[in-house]
Amino acid sequence: MVGTKRKYVFDFDSTLTQVEALDVLAEMTLRHNPKRLEILDEIQEITNLGIDGDISFTESLERRIKLLNAKEADLADLITELEKKISKSIEENKEFFHSHSDDIYVISCGFKEFIDPIVEEYNIPSNRVYANTFKFDDKGNIVGFDEQNVLSSHNGKIECLKNLELDGEIHVIGDGYSDYVMREAGIADKFFAYTENVHREKAAKNADYITPNLNEFLFVNDLPRKISYPKNRIKILLLENVHPDAFENLSNDGFSVELVKNSIPEDELIEKIKGIHVLGIRSKTQVTEKVLAAADKLLVIGAFCIGTTQIALEAAKERGVIVFNAPYSNTRSVVELAIGEIIMLMRNVFTRSSEIHNGKWFKTALNSNEVRGKNLGIIGYGNIGKQLSVLAEALGMRVYYYDVSDKLALGNAVKCSRLEDLLSISDVVTLHIDDNPANKNFIGEREINQMKDGAMLVNLARGFVVDIPALVSALKSGKLGGAAIDVYPKEPRSNGDFETELRGLDNVILTPHVGGSTQEAQRDIADFVPNKIMDYINSGNTVDAVNFPNIRLPKQENRHRFLHIHKNVPGIMAKINEVLAKYDLNISGQYLSTEPKVGYVITDVDKDYNKEVMQALKEVENTIKFRVLY
Numbered sequence: 214m215v216g217t218k219r220k221y222v223f224d225f226d227s228t229l230t231q232v233e234a235l236d237v238l239a240e241m242t243l244r245h246n247p248k249r250l251e252i253l254d255e256i257q258e259i260t261n262l263g264i265d266g267d268i269s270f271t272e273s274l275e276r277r278i279k280l281l282n283a284k285e286a287d288l289a290d291l292i293t294e295l296e297k298k299i300s301k302s303i304e305e306n307k308e309f310f311h312s313h314s315d316d317i318y319v320i321s322c323g324f325k326e327f328i329d330p331i332v333e334e335y336n337i338p339s340n341r342v343y344a345n346t347f348k349f350d351d352k353g354n355i356v357g358f359d360e361q362n363v364l365s366s367h368n369g370k371i372e373c374l375k376n377l378e379l380d381g382e383i384h385v386i387g388d389g390y391s392d393y394v395m396r397e398a399g400i401a402d403k404f405f406a407y408t409e410n411v412h413r414e415k416a417a418k419n420a421d422y423i424t425p426n427l428n429e430f431l432f433v434n435d436l437p438r439k440i441s442y443p444k445n446r447i448k449i450l451l452l453e454n455v456h457p458d459a460f461e462n463l464s465n466d467g468f469s470v471e472l473v474k475n476s477i478p479e480d481e482l483i484e485k486i487k488g489i490h491v492l493g494i495r496s497k498t499q500v501t502e503k504v505l506a507a508a509d510k511l512l513v514i515g516a517f518c519i520g521t522t523q524i525a526l527e528a529a530k531e532r533g534v535i536v537f538n539a540p541y542s543n544t545r546s547v548v549e550l551a552i553g554e555i556i557m558l559m560r561n562v563f564t565r566s567s568e569i570h571n572g573k574w575f576k577t578a579l580n581s582n583e584v585r586g587k588n589l590g591i592i593g594y595g596n597i598g599k600q601l602s603v604l605a606e607a608l609g610m611r612v613y614y615y616d617v618s619d620k621l622a623l624g625n626a627v628k629c630s631r632l633e634d635l636l637s638i639s640d641v642v643t644l645h646i647d648d649n650p651a652n653k654n655f656i657g658e659r660e661i662n663q664m665k666d667g668a669m670l671v672n673l674a675r676g677f678v679v680d681i682p683a684l685v686s687a688l689k690s691g692k693l694g695g696a697a698i699d700v701y702p703k704e705p706r707s708n709g710d711f712e713t714e715l716r717g718l719d720n721v722i723l724t725p726h727v728g729g730s731t732q733e734a735q736r737d738i739a740d741f742v743p744n745k746i747m748d749y750i751n752s753g754n755t756v757d758a759v760n761f762p763n764i765r766l767p768k769q770e771n772r773h774r775f776l777h778i779h780k781n782v783p784g785i786m787a788k789i790n791e792v793l794a795k796y797d798l799n800i801s802g803q804y805l806s807t808e809p810k811v812g813y814v815i816t817d818v819d820k821d822y823n824k825e826v827m828q829a830l831k832e833v834e835n836t837i838k839f840r841v842l843y
């Protein structure tokens with residue numbers, strides 16, 4: 214708790230609530246007025262001019278009340294509306310207002326008629342609420358305000374606070390310039406610009422501290438709060454143009470998110486990763502051991518795609534960094550492209566299309582075939598391979614598949630136990646094996662020679678899986694009738710120039726790694742991966758982690774949660790429990806999951822405990838990471 218006695222002076226509009234109450238009142242009273250929009254704009258403009266100190270506050274109030282045309286009876290509806298608009302982090306931290314009630318004041322240029330009932334819920338009594346009061350005529354119309362009240366005059370908050378003669382250190386928390394002036398006048402000690410609802414440049418520029426929500430204010434002042442670590446302090450870096458929904462989802466949960474369009478090379482990432490808690494990438498960014506070694510704060514990596522071999526998964530695990538991916542979100546998109554390309558190749562469509570683009574009409578049935586009744590060879594019968602199998606059969610193709618692991622055949626698909634059996638029978642061979650480096654040059658000269666003459670090859674898996682020079686020579690010689698290639702051994706980090714030996718070859722479809730690049734897939738990924746990230750950060754869940762023991766837990770209620778990641782060495786759990794026992798913690802649940810290298814134990818404890826236990830747990834030998842959640 215704090216040493217010096219402090220008093221907390223809160224503004225009301227756009228600080229305790231998300232809105233300006235008079236604007237809400239105007240929305241209500243002008244509902245049926247044909248000039249509603251114009252008047253609302255005018256009111257808002259006057260509000261802003263007043264808040265920023267560009268016109269006198271008295272003038273702003275007078276002008277707005279005239280335009281409002283409100284009645285006393287409207288105030289009840291306004292209060293109901295405002296109750297729904299309490300700022301999110303204020304509502305979360307109701308406990309703070311209760312425990313520090315005696316030291317909390319509201320000084321507002323709004324009106325007691327609606328502020329009192331709202332803040333009463335937060336244990337702030339009317340005698341600590343300083344605000345204006347309305348004047349009504351005998352028909353109950355709001356016709357003005359009490360002009361004797363200092364708060365109705367320009368910079369009235371200064372006078373008001375001065376008159377209070379509060380002792381101790383005074384912290385003012387508000388969104389507007391009128392809050393800052395109390396500190397400028399030397400009556401308050403600190404001004405915190407509150408930006409949860411609105412970021413006002415003038416207030417922020419003059420603030421001692423900009424606080425994006427109450428959690429941050431409580432954290433920096435070491436005051437009791439709902440969550441252990443303000444989310445705005447958790448920095449998320451999203452690379453490779455992930456869908457903007459990911460930014461939305463993570464920002465809306467309160468995290469600080471930076472979006473970067475491109476992938477960035479190792480040396481730049483080594484610099485950029487410092488201080489980052491969550492990294493989001495797609496298939497291009499190499500997260501090497503060196504990058505991980507520089508990542509001083511990293512907790513999670515989200516691969517916004519299927520493949521994860523671009524990440525040093527083992528090294529991440531050993532550093533307690535959890536990796537999630539999106540194993541199913543773009544499956545359908547890849548399958549649809551594969552189907553489309555198989556048909557386009559079999560009909561030689563791209564050749565015909567290029568001819569017309571070059572001013573040539575060449576109508577022919579030469580080398581143009583239906584896919585119905587043809588043999589499709591699927592290599593890699595995983596999520597993509599299997600779905601493709603079903604759709605290809607629906608088109609009347611005969612499906613053969615080959616996989617290193619035992620896979621159940623769907624529909625009438627026929628399993629080939631040897632690769633060469635599949636290669637020798639297929640009219641089209643399509644690759645859907647995973648991105649394991651052992652699959653390098655999986656299709657080379659030997660395999661191509663085992664294929665039917667004039668067969669087609671589709672690669673939507675990884676570029677290194679096909680030996681490109683061997684493919685080029687097979688296409689040039691006519692051994693293969695065509696190919697569709699979406700992935701390349703070396704792909705550029707951003708859009709721009711690109712060269713491949715496959716350029717200019719007949720009946721070869723070239724696409725820039727867009728198998729998973731559809732709106733549907735990217736939107737789904739931008740929902741799926743952030744949810745996994747938030748679940749881990751907020752609750753410690755590791756379900757579906759690619760490189761880590763999986764634990765699924767309910768969100769802890771009224772408990773503190775210790776997350777302890779450690780090397781899986783003999784006796785470590787005994788040591789952890791020894792510490793917990795020494796500090797006499799009341800444990801309400803403990804969950805452990807291990808795999809050969811690391812262990813992950815979660816302990817839920819009652820809220821009252823000796824906080825020294827946290828340091829003691831961090832110091833347990835072989836601890837990799839320790840975090841507390843509440």
Ligand SMILES: NC(=O)C1=CN([C@@H]2O[C@H](COP(=O)(O)OP(=O)(O)OC[C@H]3O[C@@H](n4cnc5c(N)ncnc54)[C@H](O)[C@@H]3O)[C@@H](O)[C@H]2O)C=CC1
Nearest residue numbers: 519593594595596597616617645646647648673674728729
């Ligand atoms: N072009 C693009 O934009 C996209 C490409 N991909 C690529 O597609 C790959 C496959 O994706 P999913 O089907 O979701 O993966 P998956 O893991 O469900 O399936 C891969 C299958 O390949 C098999 N396999 C691996 N190596 C093999 C080998 N040498 N021989 C035979 N079978 C082998 C595995 O046993 C597994 O059944 C991803 O790993 C990724 O590299 C995925 C999404 C988009």
Ligand SMILES: O=C(O)C(=O)COP(=O)(O)O
Nearest residue numbers: 495496497518519520729
């Ligand atoms: O999901 C995958 O593995 C892909 O290859 C798609 O990668 P991308 O998100 O397009 O970089």
